[in-house]
Amino acid sequence: MKASLLRVELHCHSEFSFDGHIGYSELLATAAKRRLDVVAITDHDTIAGALEYQRRLMKASATLRLIVGEERTLADGSHVIGLFLREPLLSLTLPALREEIASQGGICVIPHPYRAVSGALRERIPELTGLCFEIFNPTCSRQENCLAEPLAQRGWIPVGGSDAHYRRDLGQCVNLVALDGTPENSVRQALLGRSPVSVIGVPQRAGEGARRHIRPQYRAMVPKSLRPAATKIFRYLLSRFDRPLPELELKHAGTVNVENSPRQHVHPGASDERIEKHFAIEKQHQPRGQF
Numbered sequence: 299m300k301a302s303l304l305r306v307e308l309h310c311h312s313e314f315s316f317d318g319h320i321g322y323s324e325l326l327a328t329a330a331k332r333r334l335d336v337v338a339i340t341d342h343d344t345i346a347g348a349l350e351y352q353r354r355l356m357k358a359s360a361t362l363r364l365i366v367g368e369e370r371t372l373a374d375g376s377h378v379i380g381l382f383l384r385e386p387l388l389s390l391t392l393p394a395l396r397e398e399i400a401s402q403g404g405i406c407v408i409p410h411p412y413r414a415v416s417g418a419l420r421e422r423i424p425e426l427t428g429l430c431f432e433i434f435n436p437t438c439s440r441q442e443n444c445l446a447e448p449l450a451q452r453g454w455i456p457v458g459g460s461d462a463h464y465r466r467d468l469g470q471c472v473n474l475v476a477l478d479g480t481p482e483n484s485v486r487q488a489l490l491g492r493s494p495v496s497v498i499g500v501p502q503r504a505g506e507g508a509r510r511h512i513r514p515q516y517r518a519m520v521p522k523s524l525r526p527a528a529t530k531i532f533r534y535l536l537s538r539f540d541r542p543l544p545e546l547e548l549k550h551a552g553t554v555n556v557e558n559s560p561r562q563h564v565h566p567g568a569s570d571e572r573i574e575k576h577f578a579i580e581k582q583h584q585p586r587g588q589f
C-alpha cells in the first residue's frame with residue numbers, strides 16, 4: 299500500500315452471487331498477484347458475501363481493503379451498483395435507489411450502461427447528476443463500451459470495473475486512484491469527483507462482442523446434491539486453463555482539467571507499469587486534483 303497510486307477493482311462477484319465463483323482465498327491470492335489494493339465486492343442483490351469477506355480480511359489483518367457493494371437488479375431488469383453500503387438495497391427504480399444509496403452514505407455507479415439486457419441507459423438517459431458510470435467493462439462488447447464514452451460530457455464520473463465472476467477475470471479493468479488518507483477515503487474522493495480516477499483495461503479488438511458466462515440455468519440442471527462437487531471440478535478446470543492477463547491499456551485518463559489531459563502524452567500500447575509511472579510523475583508535477 300506504499301504506492302502513491304492505488305489500484306482499485308470496483309466490480310466483481312463473490313460466490314455469494316448466483317453466478318459468481320470467486321471464493322475468499324481466491325480473491326486474496328488473485329488480488330495479490332494482480333497488485334490490487336482495494337476491491338469492491340458487488341454481488342447480485344446481496345451484501346452478505348462482501349460483509350463476510352470483509353470480516354475475514356479484518357480478522358487476518360490483510361493489506362487488501364474491501365468495499366462493500368451490491369449490484370441491484372431493478373424492476374426493469376437494469377443493474378445499478380451501490381458502493382460503501384451498510385445495508386442491503388431494496389429500491390426497484392433508479393431514482394429511488396440512488397436516494398437509498400445516498401442515505402447510507404454510499405455512491406451510485408451505473409455498470410455496463412448500454413448492455414442490451416441489463417444496461418440502465420439502454421432505453422433512455424435519466425436527468426440525474428453526479429452519477430458514476432462504467433466507461434469500460436471488459437465483458438461488454440466494444441460497441442457497448444464506446445456508447446458509454448460520451449456520458450463523461452454530462453459531468454458524470456467515468457470509472458471501470460472488471461465485472462469479474464471468475465478469479466481469472468479480476469483486475470482486467472483497474473482504476474488508478476491517488477492515495478489520499480486511507481485507501482477507502484481515496485476511492486471515495488475519486489468517485490465523488492474530488493480527485494481524478496484513471497481507467498486501464500484489457501485491450502479490445504474492433505468489433506469484439508460481449509463475453510458470455512456460464513448461464514445459471516445450466517447450473518440448475520445439476521442435481522443440488524452434486525453441485526458442490528461440480529463447482530469444485532469447474533473451478534479446477536478454470537484454474538488449469540488460467541491465462542495471464544494481457545498488458546492493460548489506457549481507457550480513460552482521469553483529469554479535472556481536460557486541457558491538461560495526459561492522454562496526449564501516453565503512447566498507445568504503453569505498458570500497464572509505464573502508465574502507472576506516468577500518472578505518478580504527472581501527479582507530482584501538477585497541482586492537486588489533476589494528473
Ligand SMILES: [Zn+2]
Pocket residue numbers: 369377409410416
Ligand atoms: Zn451487471
Ligand SMILES: [Zn+2]
Pocket residue numbers: 309310311340369409461462
Ligand atoms: Zn456484475
